[in-house]
Amino acid sequence: MIVQQELNDFINTTKQLIQQELQxxxxxxxxxxxxxxxxxxxxxxxxxxxxPVLLMASYEAYHHDREKALSAALALEMIHxxxxxxxxxxxxxxxxxxxxxxxxxxxxxxxxxxxAGDALLTFxxxxxxxxxxxxxxxxxxxxxxxSEASGPKGMVAGQMLDMEAExxxxxxxxxxxxxxxxxxxxxxxxxxxxxxxxGATAEQxxxxxxxAHYLGLIFQVQDDILDVSGDPEKLGKPxxxxxxxEKNTYVRLLGxxxxxxxxxxYVQKAYDALYGxxxxxxxxxxxxxxxxxxxx
Amino acid sequence: MIVQQELNDFINTTKQLIQQELQxxxxxxxxxxxxxxxxxxxxxxxxxxxxPVLLMASYEAYHHDREKALSAALALEMIHxxxxxxxxxxxxxxxxxxxxxxxxxxxxxxxxxxxAGDALLTFxxxxxxxxxxxxxxxxxxxxxxxSEASGPKGMVAGQMLDMEAExxxxxxxxxxxxxxxxxxxxxxxxxxxxxxxxGATAEQxxxxxxxAHYLGLIFQVQDDILDVSGDPEKLGKPxxxxxxxEKNTYVRLLGxxxxxxxxxxYVQKAYDALYGxxxxxxxxxxxxxxxxxxxx
Numbered sequence: 001m002i003v004q005q006e007l008n009d010f011i012n013t014t015k016q017l018i019q020q021e022l023q024x025x026x027x028x029x030x031x032x033x034x035x036x037x038x039x040x041x042x043x044x045x046x047x048x049x050x051x052p053v054l055l056m057a058s059y060e061a062y063h064h065d066r067e068k069a070l071s072a073a074l075a076l077e078m079i080h081x082x083x084x085x086x087x088x089x090x091x092x093x094x095x096x097x098x099x100x101x102x103x104x105x106x107x108x109x110x111x112x113x114x115x116a117g118d119a120l121l122t123f124x125x126x127x128x129x130x131x132x133x134x135x136x137x138x139x140x141x142x143x144x145x146x147s148e149a150s151g152p153k154g155m156v157a158g159q160m161l162d163m164e165a166e167x168x169x170x171x172x173x174x175x176x177x178x179x180x181x182x183x184x185x186x187x188x189x190x191x192x193x194x195x196x197x198x199g200a201t202a203e204q205x206x207x208x209x210x211x212a213h214y215l216g217l218i219f220q221v222q223d224d225i226l227d228v229s230g231d232p233e234k235l236g237k238p239x240x241x242x243x244x245x246e247k248n249t250y251v252r253l254l255g256x257x258x259x260x261x262x263x264x265x266y267v268q269k270a271y272d273a274l275y276g277x278x279x280x281x282x283x284x285x286x287x288x289x290x291x292x293x294x295x296x
Numbered sequence: 297m298i299v300q301q302e303l304n305d306f307i308n309t310t311k312q313l314i315q316q317e318l319q320x321x322x323x324x325x326x327x328x329x330x331x332x333x334x335x336x337x338x339x340x341x342x343x344x345x346x347x348p349v350l351l352m353a354s355y356e357a358y359h360h361d362r363e364k365a366l367s368a369a370l371a372l373e374m375i376h377x378x379x380x381x382x383x384x385x386x387x388x389x390x391x392x393x394x395x396x397x398x399x400x401x402x403x404x405x406x407x408x409x410x411x412a413g414d415a416l417l418t419f420x421x422x423x424x425x426x427x428x429x430x431x432x433x434x435x436x437x438x439x440x441x442x443s444e445a446s447g448p449k450g451m452v453a454g455q456m457l458d459m460e461a462e463x464x465x466x467x468x469x470x471x472x473x474x475x476x477x478x479x480x481x482x483x484x485x486x487x488x489x490x491x492x493x494x495g496a497t498a499e500q501x502x503x504x505x506x507x508a509h510y511l512g513l514i515f516q517v518q519d520d521i522l523d524v525s526g527d528p529e530k531l532g533k534p535x536x537x538x539x540x541x542e543k544n545t546y547v548r549l550l551g552x553x554x555x556x557x558x559x560x561x562y563v564q565k566a567y568d569a570l571y572g573x574x575x576x577x578x579x580x581x582x583x584x585x586x587x588x589x590x591x592x
Contacts, residue, residue: 035452092410111387125421136433137432139436143421156414
């Protein structure tokens with residue numbers, strides 16, 4: 001079993017590495033200042049860097065040399081950041097604040113935010129294609145997985161379904177489809193590509209895909225639970241907003257106890273999948289608990 | 297010398313192939329209906345399919361089997377189409393019509409148009425990564441070239457510079473920088489990647505990059521000339537709009553005659569580059585004349 005200190009060290013070290021490398025790659029671009037500043041602004045806004053942390057944890061479940069997994073982790077965080085910038089636009093969710101700071105289009109303007117998102121999305125693929133440590137076969141596999149996960153079949157589909165479901169009731173199955181696309185696909189890429197790069201077998205990869213499936217759902221259920229019962233201080237935002245916005249959530253569909261019990265069920269299934277993948281002693285297990293019990 | 301009929305046949309056959317394949321690839325996607333319809337709407341709106349035509353012509357200057365160049369041509373047109381959808385948004389150029397039809401966000405809504413653009417951009421990279429005819433090395437090279445050409449160092453930079461230059465006078469050098477990024481980079485990708493796939497040498501590729509440089513400028517100068525002296529019937533839009541919008545154009549900076557003479561100079565330089573690339577008898581030469589003399 002991984003002790004709490006080891007997990008925290010891993011998360012902090014990985015976050016630092018990702019933050020530093022993202023800034024370096026963007027700083028080095030010889031591009032219009034306003035575009036660069038706008039890209040850097042959203043990259044610096046930070047956040048939990050959960051997806052790169054998962055990718056690195058999945059990689060290190062079987063392997064130990066970090067260099068090979070870095071460009072996939074950077075591309076993943078760039079694409080996640082682009083999706084936040086576009087989601088916040090007035091045309092989409094029209095959010096003024098993210099993590100307590102003005103959203104990209106509030107800090108710059110709508111046009112710049114559209115372009116900064118487009119640029120981060122495109123640059124993500126370039127970072128993998130230009131990597132110095134991966135073989136061509138590995139690059140192609142990563143780019144195919146990442147474009148599938150983030151494009152019209154994956155994250156963009158989820159965003160579309162989410163917009164269409166706004167303010168109308170959905171079934172539990174429909175809610176899961178939205179989340180599996182909107183956030184689950186990038187989680188799956190993180191887990192799958194990390195393990196792929198470290199040489200996991202096809203059987204292990206199949207188990208890890210199952211694990212990622214449940215991990216994404218655990219993350220989302222806990223998100224919905226925190227919006228009802230979380231501590232506004234720790235969350236950095238008021239609670240109860242989902243209810244006010246008539247958002248479709250697990251708590252709304254199942255009640256608070258029902259959601260908590262569904263989460264426990266998912267945690268057990270995630271453990272089982274890790275066991276199948278011979279990764280039950282890895283950081284991934286501690287990260288499952290961390291996601292399930294997080295208070296922000 | 298290629299006769300006019302041969303050129304027209306090549307253009308029409310290529311347009312048909314591209315149109316048909318783009319539709320097929322998008323139709324086959326199992327994605328939310330509204331997202332698919334919105335992507336198809338802009339893909340079907342058509343246009344000259346100039347970039348795929350150039351890519352295919354460049355490929356066939358040295359080689360004859362079309363299959364290998366197809367996915368690069370499709371990705372290129374998808375990325376060009378995404379850029380039009382995002383450029384037309386209210387946050388950007390705020391255009392209601394494109395090629396006589398409602399723009400994507402007018403036909404659907406702003407959110408759908410943002411997502412359709414994001415989806416086409418991402419799917420473009422997937423189409424290359426998943427191609428059945430290319431080696432992994434070729435895929436990586438194409439993806440790197442295309443992401444560089446269309447991302448923050450290329451097309452997105454051009455769009456940013458263009459927005460910043462709006463309604464303030466620019467120098468001829470600044471105008472060229474905008475065009476070389478905004479449209480020139482995708483032209484260069486078309487010419488370069490077609491020749492690369494057909495096995496052109498490094499020396500030939502260097503000459504063809506020069507050729508693409510001038511071809512992009514010829515295209516843009518003619519665009520500016522047509523806006524002043526074109527036939528509104530053939531153009532499908534009123535003339536004189538650049539002047540009304542105080543747009544920076546070659547005609548504004550050099551006068552109509554000055555722009556025409558600069559275009560002739562570029563045509564000669566494009567010919568010279570084709571000669572250096574041993575491609576002076578190819579379709580590319582006819583396409584240069586076609587671009588230079590086009591009336592719409």
